[in-house]
Amino acid sequence: MATRESVRPGGRSARVQQAVHTAVRELQAERSREDLTIPVIAARAGVTPSTIYRRWGNLNDLLADVTLERFRPETAPEDTGALASDLLSWGEQYLDEMVSAPGRQMLCEIMASADETRRQRCFQYAREQIAQIHQRAVTRGETPPDVDTLMDFIIGPLIYRVLYDSDSATPERLREWVSRALGGV
Amino acid sequence: MATRESVRPGGRSARVQQAVHTAVRELQAERSREDLTIPVIAARAGVTPSTIYRRWGNLNDLLADVTLERFRPETAPEDTGALASDLLSWGEQYLDEMVSAPGRQMLCEIMASADETRRQRCFQYAREQIAQIHQRAVTRGETPPDVDTLMDFIIGPLIYRVLYDSDSATPERLREWVSRALGGV
DNA sequence: GGATAAAAGCAAATATTTTGCGTTTAGGAC
DNA sequence: GTCCTAAACGCAAAATATTTGCTTTTATCC
Numbered sequence: 001m002a003t004r005e006s007v008r009p010g011g012r013s014a015r016v017q018q019a020v021h022t023a024v025r026e027l028q029a030e031r032s033r034e035d036l037t038i039p040v041i042a043a044r045a046g047v048t049p050s051t052i053y054r055r056w057g058n059l060n061d062l063l064a065d066v067t068l069e070r071f072r073p074e075t076a077p078e079d080t081g082a083l084a085s086d087l088l089s090w091g092e093q094y095l096d097e098m099v100s101a102p103g104r105q106m107l108c109e110i111m112a113s114a115d116e117t118r119r120q121r122c123f124q125y126a127r128e129q130i131a132q133i134h135q136r137a138v139t140r141g142e143t144p145p146d147v148d149t150l151m152d153f154i155i156g157p158l159i160y161r162v163l164y165d166s167d168s169a170t171p172e173r174l175r176e177w178v179s180r181a182l183g184g185v
Numbered sequence: 186m187a188t189r190e191s192v193r194p195g196g197r198s199a200r201v202q203q204a205v206h207t208a209v210r211e212l213q214a215e216r217s218r219e220d221l222t223i224p225v226i227a228a229r230a231g232v233t234p235s236t237i238y239r240r241w242g243n244l245n246d247l248l249a250d251v252t253l254e255r256f257r258p259e260t261a262p263e264d265t266g267a268l269a270s271d272l273l274s275w276g277e278q279y280l281d282e283m284v285s286a287p288g289r290q291m292l293c294e295i296m297a298s299a300d301e302t303r304r305q306r307c308f309q310y311a312r313e314q315i316a317q318i319h320q321r322a323v324t325r326g327e328t329p330p331d332v333d334t335l336m337d338f339i340i341g342p343l344i345y346r347v348l349y350d351s352d353s354a355t356p357e358r359l360r361e362w363v364s365r366a367l368g369g370v
Numbered sequence: 371g372g373a374t375a376a377a378a379g380c381a382a383a384t385a386t387t388t389t390g391c392g393t394t395t396a397g398g399a400c
Numbered sequence: 401g402t403c404c405t406a407a408a409c410g411c412a413a414a415a416t417a418t419t420t421g422c423t424t425t426t427a428t429c430c
Contacts, residue, residue: 112297157341
């Protein structure tokens with residue numbers, strides 16, 4: 001059961017969604033993932049468990065749903081005046097976020113979710129940020145590689161290393177990725 | 186509870202492990218992931234559910250454990266006579282395997298597992314294959330980029346695209362990744 | 371404002387996971 | 401080979417979690 005984007009947008013449904021999301025975030029801060037269960041979340045949210053089951057289906061999907069919110073970037077990437085430094089600056093922040101314990105946890109939650117559209121959404125968020133940086137570079141008169149190339153050679157290795165071997169996801173490597181993506185050696 | 190590598194290696198323990206793994210593989214072929222539960226697996230394996238709970242902890246970890254076996258490459262990568270074509274040939278096969286529905290499912294299962302060492306092991310398998318290809322190239326007198334560079338710019342984007350947007354993980358893109366990794370434009 | 375159907379609540383029915391305890395058995399010591 | 405010890409397993413009861421049928425509430429559309 002994919003979380004429907006369009007439950008009724010107003011009134012009680014919205015309140016329940018809000019309450020459940022809040023409950024999850026609070027509980028995530030307090031307990032380990034191990035003892036985070038739907039009945040516990042329901043109790044905290046002041047909602048009956050069956051409501052959660054019917055709406056989100058299972059814990060994985062609920063957590064992935066909440067997690068996706070956190071991935072949504074709330075600010076535009078910083079403008080440092082040049083493509084390379086924009087990418088580095090944004091990338092370092094992204095890397096930091098992703099290698100942190102909660103960040104890795106979040107990634108795994110998204111990955112574990114059966115729903116592919118959710119993973120795609122997560123991909124989209126990063127792509128939009130990169131697209132903004134790209135667009136700015138074009139406006140400045142730089143001639144950057146296209147957005148997909150940047151994704152492939154910067155975000156690709158970054159996420160890959162975070163997921164599989166997070167110790168090797170370092171800012172030093174990021175510099176290599178950026179320089180290689182921009183056509184350097 | 187990480188699956189211990191060294192349960193007692195002989196006798197009953199080994200038989201149970203074997204029976205459970207077999208049961209999982211059989212059931213995966215018959216049913217959807219939805220109705221694959223530990224009691225069902227236990228019944229098929231002729232084992233009591235509590236045995237599975239005590240040994241593997243939960244379904245995620247059991248499936249990830251079984252899945253990891255499938256990731257272990259059983260043959261050395263084909264030798265086509267040159268680095269670029271070796272990478273392409275191996276990469277195409279790897280890509281095929283990963284974008285297939287069961288392949289994606291497998292990746293998600295590994296991701297969903299709490300145990301990071303399992304994810305690292307999965308990374309290791311691919312790295313060993315690449316390392317072999319690399320070594321052969323060196324022996325031939327080619328001067329390839331180092332193994333980590335190959336991982337970053339070929340496997341990185343490959344896995345990234347498979348996970349987030351599998352439609353965009355195509356052999357055409359693979360060619361670009363290989364050529365870029367080898368220093369081309 | 372009233373009709374209608376989606377979403378929530380409640381509680382009983384199922385299914386699952388956990389746990390305590392007795393039994394089997396692998397692996398080591400002699 | 402036999403004995404000892406502790407790891408694994410089996411079994412069944414207890415604790416939890418999930419599903420489901422039915423009722424009630426309430427957004428949303430006319």
